[in-house]
Amino acid sequence: MPVYEDKxxxxxxxxxxEVSPRLALDTDKTLEQARELWQAVNRPNVMIKIPGTQPCLPAIRQAIAEGININVTLLFSLDRYAAVAEAYIAGLEDRLAAGHPIDQLASVASFFISRIDTLVDPVLAERGLNELKGETAIALAKQAYALYGRLFESERFRKLASLGATPQRLLWASTGVKDPDFSPVKYVEALIGPKTVNTVPMDTLQAYREQGKPSVRLSSHYSEALQMLEQVQRAGVDLNTVAEQLEKEGIAKFNQPYDKLLKAIDTQKYALTDG
Incomplete structure (x- = not known):
């Protein structure tokens, strides 16, 4: 809260x-649980995590319209990111049209970085394109950041900003390096840019303290990033198909820690009750 208040x-x-990942394909139940969590916590600096699946887009828009801060998770493609940003902006417009203030709302759109390369790199290696390994996710992030700039500097959003609305910031998740051949600060270094968030794993943070070289790089070499993605596509890698697979796997991977969390809460609850 001290950080929130000094901002x-x-x-x-x-x-x-987070809303239960088991609801990731259910619009109504996702929105219902988002409301429940928002009301139960009842603090202005909470964000309710909703996955950026196609069924959850209407829930994201409605939650924003109701004044709920939203962290949109599990983003792997530019098309879906654009849809999420649209849901945020439209939600602000809905809220404004209903006569409510929009100056206290916050949202982030979370791209999962290393998981993209983990899936794409073996295919590139098979096709003799080792020089492209570890570059797909960064290239996508650069495109997403460029899109972020266009969307939130548009005349449409300027009208909302004049009434206190803030942009939905891009958040880089899964920025720990999975491939031991890469520098441990590979993704952190490449994804530095104004008004972004990076949920850095602790070991990656420690590595950055020791060898990081701060500099804004996210907005540089955009044309090279675009060419790199074109090479990946020409190699037969369909990035939309990759995104769909990662989304499905991501939902499944979220279920296990979510269930573990609930079990831990139950254990603690019973221990306190018995005491």
């Missing part, structure tokens, strides 16, 4: 709490 509205000091 520009919509910036830092947020804690995220």
């Amino acid at each position: 520009v509205s919509g910036a830092d000091g947020f804690v995220s709490l």
